[in-house]
Amino acid sequence: MKRKPKSVSASRKEEVLRIEWEDGQKSEYSFGTLRAACPCADCRTSHDQDQGDEKEDMLELNFRDKNTTILERIEQVGNYAVQLVWRDGHHAGIYTWDYLDHLSPGSDPGGGRRPV
Secondary structure, X not given: OOOOEEEEEEEOOOOXXXXXXXXXXXXXXXXXXXXXXXXXXXXXXXXHHHHHHHOOOOOOOOOOOHHHHOEEEEEEEOOOXXXXXXXXXXXXXXXXXXXXXXXXXXXXXXXXXXXX
């Protein structure tokens, strides 16, 4: 299912990214979760090496300092994604709407949606 966002916002105080989808559902993502799930090639390689056989079930990131999870800005990438720019300078991850939908804490593998 390809959903598109109606609005995207972030709260630095709460350290969460919020998406309201066109179907009215809402998703919230902690900055830590988003950084740990960074889809860039460098981070994916790091995830794969760190987790071995468990790489599909679990994502981890060893935080060096707080700057790793402080979001500086959100940049739109075409009509299909956002790029998150972190305070430590990392900005290579392109988070597609499908990827964010998959990461949504309210997503249900059975196809239904649970509201946040």
